[in-house]
Amino acid sequence: MVDRNRRLRLDDQLCFSLYAATNAVVRAYRPLLGDLGLTYPQYLVMLALWQDGAAPAHALAARLKLGASAITPLVDKLEAAGLVTRARAADRRVVLVALTEAGRRLEDRVAAAQQAVVCRTGLTEEGLADLRQELKALADRVAAQGGEPQDETI
Known part of the structure; x- marks a missing residue:
């Protein structure tokens, strides 16, 4: 019999x-x-490229904590939109993803959208930084305990 005081509650999760x-x-x-x-x-994907520059597709997947197969359709659509290019590296197995000029120009417009969402949170810059740090630390602790799935998709 389940103790009513110990029942799983959605709002407590x-x-x-x-x-x-x-x-x-x-x-x-x-x-x-x-x-x-x-x-x-x-x-x-665009955030990672703006911050880190051109990168192999597998490194982008790792950076975003995605499985390798999840990054391909994202890059396909960004390439079709003219925002990124793909090229083979010297090691033909490696595909490098880089921003196009249109992709670089989009950053300022996206920054305005990002700022609008930040305003909606009602958090100060310090509050946002603290929350990000706490969530990163939580994710790191859970991953260290083996709680991170091997293949994620968005």
Whole structure:
């Protein structure tokens, strides 16, 4: 028999709070990014490229904590939109993904959309930094305990 005081409650679950917060933030981004021709997962790829520069597709997948097969359709669509290019490296097995001039120009417009979402959070710069750090630390602790799946897709 289950003790009524120990029952699992949805509102007490960390995973549900994270899920609901993530959905709210992604929903806030969706129309702003849509106006710029990006989906949220494509936005993440572009962020990585703006920050880190050209990268092998497998490194992009690792950076975004995605499986290798999940990055290909994202890059396909970004390439079709003229925002990135792909080229084979000296090692023909490695595909390098780089921004085009149009991809570089998009960064300023995306920054405005990102700032609009930040404003919607109601958090200060310090509050955002603290929250990001705490979430990163949480993810690191869970991953260190073997709680991270091997192949994620967005």
